[in-house]
Amino acid sequence: MKVKVGLRENSASIALAEVSGFSRENGTLGEMYEVISESDLSILLISDAAQAENKERIFEAMRPGSTLGLSHGFLLGYLKNIGEYFPSNINVIAVCPKGMGPSVRRLYEQGKEINGAGINSSFAIARDLNGKATDYALGWAIAIGSPTIFHTTLESEYKSDIFGERGILLGAIHGIVESLYRWFMSHAYSPEEAYVYSVESITGPISKIISQHGIVAVYESLEKTDRETFKKAYLAAYHPVMEILREIYDEVTSGNEIRSAIAASNRHKNYPLSKIDGTSMWQTGIQIRANRNSNRIPIHPVTAGIYIATMMAQVNLLKEKGHSYSEIANESIIEAVDSLNPYMHHKGIAFMVDNCSITARIGARKWAPRFDYILSQQTFNALDSHFSVDEYVFKEFLTDEIHQVLAVCSQLRPPIAISVTE
Known part of the structure; x- marks a missing residue:
């Protein structure tokens, strides 16, 4: 599996990604919409307001049959406000860690040495086209080192969160x-x-x-x-x-x-x-x-x-x-x-x-x-x-x-x- 980071052109995070080993040369770093268009799973980690502002371009860039991954249900709440929903030709899943990004990372790193270290997450399936969306979500949760995972709905998640x-x-x-x-x-x-x-x-x-x-x-x-x-x-x-x-x-x-x-x-x-x-x-x-x-x-x-x-x-x-x-x-x-x-x-x-x-x-x-x-x-x-x-x-x-x-x-x-x- 190839993990690729997609960022805005001239993003200040490009240098940070390169320090961590991502680069255009090895095919693991690219422009945001370019990366979305070529990915099987696009995990959207931009701010809530940015998701609402850019949702049309994001949806248009996604390949039919691919999967949109969310770490929070805010985008669903926004779509409900404007009377819309996710495109009908993609899976939509969520894995929502119960803490900040730095917590997720540090506990993941601690988990290399201590079995069971990690942060709690909820997961939700908003659309499942091929019967594998739950597998994708659980796999993603395990991949970020979340040892305890509980099921919810995307609507329940954004309301409670x-x-x-x-x-x-x-x-x-x-x-x-x-x-x-x-x-x-x-x-x-x-x-x-x-x-x-x-x-x-x-x-x-x-x-x-x-x-x-x-x-x-x-x-x-x-x-x-x-x-x-x-x-x-x-x-x-x-x-x-x-x-x-x-x-x-x-x-x-x-x-x-x-x-x-x-x-x-x-x-x-x-x-x-x-x-x-x-x-x-x-x-x-x-x-x-x-x-x-x-x-x-x-x-x-x-x-x-x-x-x-x-x-x-x-x-x-x-x-x-x-x-x-x-x-x-x-x-x-x-x-x-x-x-x-x-x-x-x-x-x-x-x-x-x-x-x-x-x-x-x-x-x-x-x-x-x-x-x-x-x-x-x-x-x-x-x-x-x-x-x-x-x-x-x-x-x-x-x-x-x-x-x-x-x-x-x-x-x-x-x-x-x-x-x-x-």
């Missing part, structure tokens, strides 16, 4: 820690303490416990008094964050969020996205990470309660909307604690928001302030006053089926943690 990155994976966690930082500061904590109790608590011990022992284990790790504080924070946050999550899901399923992302990408051609890590909070984080003792990061029960309430609200909403448990667990929990949060712990949540995909960056920046505002407006006011707790909601948390799902998933967990050395 776009929703998830605006929810607990990026947008929500960003809004949560920004609001928590200010709340701790308003309660006489120092900037350093506020950062540790908000950001470090989530990306460090909370994520580690969820990854290794499950969600309820965070609650069970607390002392009795802290458990009561956790419970109060959980119940003060659950309904407010569910309100925002429902709005996000509606915006994704209606196509509005896809239209918004494309419009924002067009605006950013003239007004590039600025970085968000220059505020005092994130500058404090630089010093905290430089002097960190990972064994001494505390779990604050308010932080844990709010974060887990948001995670559980996302789980329950996806369940209500008919998503499979494999997808729910990966898009709401596993991708967070095993893929994205370790990067956030390594370089900060702001760094992640500044360096993820364009669609995710746009979504996180758009929705993080909504989480920030509703927590500040409702949750923290409730915490600082007396409110009636909803015992039924907390009982549902303790007995939710997602805990059994995670117990099964833990048996498939890769033998090593994600590499974040760069």
